[in-house]
Amino acid sequence: MTVNYHRQKLSAIALALFMATTFFTLVGTSLLVHAQAVHGNHALIGSHGMVLIYDQEEGIFASHLPLYRSPHNYQIIYKVEVSEHEMIRELLAAGMVTVLPTNFDLNKLISGEAFSVEAQFFQGHFERGGQVKNTGMISFIRPVLVKKVTKEHSQAASFYTAALSKTKVIVAHKIQHPPSFDALAFMPLPGKAAAETNNVIVCDNPKTFDVSTISKQLELCGIPAPVYIEIRDFE
Structure with a gap:
């Protein structure tokens, strides 16, 4: 009887310790996840x-x-x-x-x-x-x-188009794996010469990444002269 009583008591204590450890582990994990989420929300x-x-x-x-x-x-x-x-x-x-x-x-x-x-x-x-x-x-x-x-690899140059009004869109080059470039242009809605799928214009990549070559490639693709080009940050 005494042996069984002590065994039962030890088992109860072990169970209590296990439950307490599990509880604090779950609480700690929850707090860590919350802290990471808060940090992620404010990291920008x-x-x-x-x-x-x-x-x-x-x-x-x-x-x-x-x-x-x-x-x-x-x-x-x-x-x-x-x-x-x-x-x-x-x-x-x-x-x-x-x-x-x-x-x-x-x-x-x-x-x-x-x-x-x-x-x-x-x-x-x-x-x-x-x-x-x-x-x-x-x-x-x-x-x-x-x-x-996203640093995607692609053999083509893709350009986002976003409507500004019923008559005009803004065109932005989709920055990809380096070397790449940022380029912006305003374009009238009618008369797009380039292939367009899901609001993305797809063109050939420029052979070299300099302002003159990029501008000429955009012109060949039916995109007007860009109002902004950036290369150095994407070499």
């Missing part, structure tokens, strides 16, 4: 530079300057409004205009939110000798294109 908070592009009919758009590495591995184009609108248009007429907004969460753009932040406006590339010309507000109105950079 930071400095997200952009280039402004302008169409006389459609207005000003901001294109996130993508890179291969996270958290910048997104091609995002947004319709925007800016303070000092006329001054910014003059800067755009003079050449490249880049924007450095105050730190914000890129998830806002990925999810299509509308919001405003303070920003510096540069004539030229803000990381390559560009000069600050104005500090004001940039308001993100609506998303035009949101795509993640």
Whole structure:
């Protein structure tokens, strides 16, 4: 009787210890998963530079300057409004205009939110000798294109098309495995000369990745002269 009683008591204690260990393991795992999720949700908070592009009919758009590495591995184009609108248009007429907004969460753009932040406006590339010309507000109105950079291999050049109105689209080269390039152009809806499938224009890849060759290849593909080309970040 005494032996059986002690065995039962030890078994109960072992079961209790097992249940307690399991409970705390599950709690710890749950907390870790939650912490990782929170970190993942906020990992895109930071400095997200952009280039402004302008169409006389459609207005000003901001294109996130993508890179291969996270958290910048997104091609995002947004319709925007800016303070000092006329001054910014003059800067755009003079050449490249880049924007450095105050730190914000890129998830806002990925999810299509509308919001405003303070920003510096540069004539030229803000990381390559560009000069600050104005500090004001940039308001993100609506998303035009949101795509993640995936480093795919392809023998062809693919271009996303996104409607801006009933008469015009914006065309963006799908950044692929390096070497690649970022290119943006405005294009009228009628008279597309290139093959199009599911809002993607497919063309031959340029033989070399320089501005002149890329521009000529886009022209052969029926895409107008690009308003922006970036090569260095995708070599």
